Every structure is written in structure tokens, then in C-alpha cells.
Amino acid sequence: MRAQKVFLTGASSGLGQALAREYASQGAILGLVGRREEVLREFARTLPNPNAVRVYGADVRDADAMQRAAQDFLDHFGCPDVVIANAGVSVGTVASEREDLEAFRMVMDTNWFGVLTTFQPFMQPMRERDPGAGGWRGTLVGIASVAGVRGLPGGGAYSASKSAVIKLLESLRLEQRRERIRVVTIAPGYIRTPMTEHNPYRMPFLMDADVFARKTVRAIAAGRRFAVVPWQMGVVASILHLMPRWLYDAIFSRAPRKPRAQGGSQDKQP
Numbered sequence: 539m540r541a542q543k544v545f546l547t548g549a550s551s552g553l554g555q556a557l558a559r560e561y562a563s564q565g566a567i568l569g570l571v572g573r574r575e576e577v578l579r580e581f582a583r584t585l586p587n588p589n590a591v592r593v594y595g596a597d598v599r600d601a602d603a604m605q606r607a608a609q610d611f612l613d614h615f616g617c618p619d620v621v622i623a624n625a626g627v628s629v630g631t632v633a634s635e636r637e638d639l640e641a642f643r644m645v646m647d648t649n650w651f652g653v654l655t656t657f658q659p660f661m662q663p664m665r666e667r668d669p670g671a672g673g674w675r676g677t678l679v680g681i682a683s684v685a686g687v688r689g690l691p692g693g694g695a696y697s698a699s700k701s702a703v704i705k706l707l708e709s710l711r712l713e714q715r716r717e718r719i720r721v722v723t724i725a726p727g728y729i730r731t732p733m734t735e736h737n738p739y740r741m742p743f744l745m746d747a748d749v750f751a752r753k754t755v756r757a758i759a760a761g762r763r764f765a766v767v768p769w770q771m772g773v774v775a776s777i778l779h780l781m782p783r784w785l786y787d788a789i790f791s792r793a794p795r796k797p798r799a800q801g802g803s804q805d806k807q808p
Contacts, residue, residue, distance in 0.1 A: 548625030552731035556747035598652030608659030630796035649699035692795025727771030
């Protein structure tokens, strides 16, 4: 059985590293993207087979840089079986503050536009592949969030970006079905990573990143259309989705919120 080929963004910390470790433990060939190239190289050396890893220092907001990274992976390893758009940022925002406008743009460009720049270079190569016995030419995976189900106070940028990711992936799933390309949406709840470690509020069903990675890789392999990890947060998300607006507003208008960035600092999943 040949090794699976996986291209993954946001691989220099958090969920990205956990996913990379899980795939590496299964013998996968990896293409890892992150803004901090030296951190990626150090991380790649810790994996079971560093020779089966290519690293790319790139920002997902830069479509040209992502195209170059994708082309290098295609040239060395061929078309990936799985492409995971995981890179993301989270920062508290307040729409009434003019200085937060750039933060809104940065979050949307990274979390939403970055999904497109990750997928687009591989879509035509996937279409040209033989679907094989399984009937699928490849799998595109987007990491969304339970925070995309309803808008959260102080999280206008993050909630909006992840809601947009969910809808984008839903559209892509319908569009790519006839091309025999699967599209999988993963919506994490609270996962123990650098992105969540400074949250000043209770995080129910908090899960370790390695546990999240194992469950997510299984969901991807099964071709799940939409999976919430952990599943308990899926129940919470369903309740929130169905909750009347007046009740949601009454409960969450006073909820604790993520602090605004100070001095340009941001919680990042690079």
C-alpha cells in the first residue's frame, strides 16, 4: 500500500503540528506550510521520516507564495491525496474601534481567503487523476470552528471568518462532487493549543491536540462531510444553532470575550 500524501497549512504549531505528527506516524508524505520556516524545519526533524517532508515558509494570504509551494510539492511528490487548510488566527475585535479594522481584514484574509489559496493550486491536478478503486480523486479539508455557528461578543472577526469557511466548504462540496473530489469540514471545539491558552473564560470539553488529531484524521479518512471535534461540542453547536435569537442574545450578550490585541499582538495558529 503506497504512502498517503498530505499537504497541510498552519503546521508550525497547535493543531497543524498535531495533525502532521498523526499523519507522519502513519507513514504519510507531508508538505508543511507555515510563516516561520525555521520552526517548520526544526519540527520536521522530529518526525519519523524527515526525508518524506517538504517545508514551505509561506503566508496563506499570499496566493503566489502558495502557488509556488504547491507546485514544488507536485514536482517532488505528485498530487496530494489530502489537502488540509488549517492556518488560522484569532484575536478579539471591536467593530467601533477604527484601529481594529486591519485586524478584521487580517483575520478574514487568513482564515477564509487562505482556504482558497491552499486548495486552488491542487484542484485541477486532482481532477486529472485516476479516481482509483475508491472512486475519489482527492480530499480537500477545511478547519472551521464551532465559533462559526453563532456570532460571539468580541469575536466578530473570528466568528464571521469561520462561518464563511463553513459556507465556502459547503459550496465546494457540491461543486466538486461531480469531479469526484471530497470536501470535508472539521469544526473544532476548544482544543488545548497556543491559540486557546490565554482565553480568559471557561472552555467546556477542552481536548488535547493529539487526541483531536487522531479523531480528525479518522473523520477525514471516512470522508465525513462535517465533523465537530469533540462530539460534545457538536451537541452544543446544534443547540446554539436552533436557539431563538431573543434567548441567544439574553444569554450571550454578557458572556466573557476574547481580549483585543494590544500593540499588534495576536493569538496565532501559524
